[in-house]
Amino acid sequence: NHRYVLIERPVNRSVQLTDFSLTTSPISELNSNEVLLKTLWLSLDPYMRGRMSAGKSYVQPVGIGEVMVGQGVAEVVKSNDPNIVPGQIVLADVGWQEYACLSSKDIIPIDNTNTSFPLSYYLGCLGMPGMTAYFALQEIGRPEKGETVLVSAASGAVGQIVGQIAKLKGCTVIGIAGGNEKCTYITKTLGFDSAIDYKNKSVKQLTNEIRHLAPNGINIYFDNVGGIIHDSAMLNLAIQGRVIICGVISTFDQLESVDNGPRWMRILLIKRALMQGFLVTDYEHRRNEFLNEMKSWLENGQLKYREDIAEGLQATPQAFIGMLQGKNHGKQLVRIAEQ
Numbered sequence: 001n002h003r004y005v006l007i008e009r010p011v012n013r014s015v016q017l018t019d020f021s022l023t024t025s026p027i028s029e030l031n032s033n034e035v036l037l038k039t040l041w042l043s044l045d046p047y048m049r050g051r052m053s054a055g056k057s058y059v060q061p062v063g064i065g066e067v068m069v070g071q072g073v074a075e076v077v078k079s080n081d082p083n084i085v086p087g088q089i090v091l092a093d094v095g096w097q098e099y100a101c102l103s104s105k106d107i108i109p110i111d112n113t114n115t116s117f118p119l120s121y122y123l124g125c126l127g128m129p130g131m132t133a134y135f136a137l138q139e140i141g142r143p144e145k146g147e148t149v150l151v152s153a154a155s156g157a158v159g160q161i162v163g164q165i166a167k168l169k170g171c172t173v174i175g176i177a178g179g180n181e182k183c184t185y186i187t188k189t190l191g192f193d194s195a196i197d198y199k200n201k202s203v204k205q206l207t208n209e210i211r212h213l214a215p216n217g218i219n220i221y222f223d224n225v226g227g228i229i230h231d232s233a234m235l236n237l238a239i240q241g242r243v244i245i246c247g248v249i250s251t252f253d254q255l256e257s258v259d260n261g262p263r264w265m266r267i268l269l270i271k272r273a274l275m276q277g278f279l280v281t282d283y284e285h286r287r288n289e290f291l292n293e294m295k296s297w298l299e300n301g302q303l304k305y306r307e308d309i310a311e312g313l314q315a316t317p318q319a320f321i322g323m324l325q326g327k328n329h330g331k332q333l334v335r336i337a338e339q
């Protein structure tokens, strides 16, 4: 069994290839109610950067020498649980490795029987990023027809769905993304109303560009990145605006040193705005509700989804670093093995 373990924590610096080491381990014997999984698809997500840091979060960090965490789509190859049969396709926290041995209570069977979605979709638009977009936008953002929605990391796994759901709800959508290609994709292919390329721009420039596109202000800011894009969005908030704090990817490499404090109290007050954090795990009990609606949007062609696929376990560290730097265009995945 080949796997990547964490050997060094990046402290106040970006992630490097040498933070990981490829090791081999024997496949362990199964205890009762355990299953052996073969990883088919591995999801690479920004939260993994947080798990590399020793600092406190909502979950434990990955220990030095431990397998890097990650969710995957996997096939059951052996089962000691009478209710799970070999051949079943499941969603599970397999980690960056080819095979994983897990308790059967920690796997989620995938039901793709009456549909023919690519299995990788269950890590993207039909998985964690999709659920994030779906619930955070609707439960915290509460979009109303005619409102203006701003979303950052707009062409990524979460962002591309946020914008498309907001369009389905009758909103005007502005996406912020890095570079021309991503901006063209979200407007021309996904139907966002406009896009802002944030690269090499100051808070002042970004603030002015948002103001130009949304002279009446932003009703909902879906924040995937934090940092100066957040600042520019806050300076354009409409009265009774809602700010969804979903991710802080732009601050990951300084998490150990930066503590900005609540800088935006006065704007929240003046605009009678709401700012709320979101964690997708709080919505696990509503997965089926999400799946039903998302599947029908995809089947009816109302929603599109772009993936960025790296090939083979050994491509994982580079693809992960690339994703943190914005080299991915669409949901970043690694194809570990064929079914």
Ligand code: NDP
Residues within 6 Å of the ligand: 045, 046, 047, 128, 129, 132, 153, 154, 155, 156, 157, 158, 159, 176, 177, 178, 179, 182, 224, 225, 227, 229, 245, 246, 247, 248, 249, 250, 251, 278, 279, 280, 281, 323, 324, 325, 326, 327, 328, 329, 330, 331, 332
């Ligand atoms: P993406 O597919 O959007 O990939 C990450 C993207 O972040 C990159 O492609 C890059 O796009 C952008 N980015 C990287 N660095 C910066 C920077 N300094 N400033 C602005 N943008 C940057 O990832 P996801 O869609 O999976 O995740 C998006 C966000 O949502 C992350 O912050 C993640 O942690 C968060 N998240 C939160 C969840 C929750 O429950 N709270 C669940 C899932 C995700 P570009 O080229 O446009 O810069």
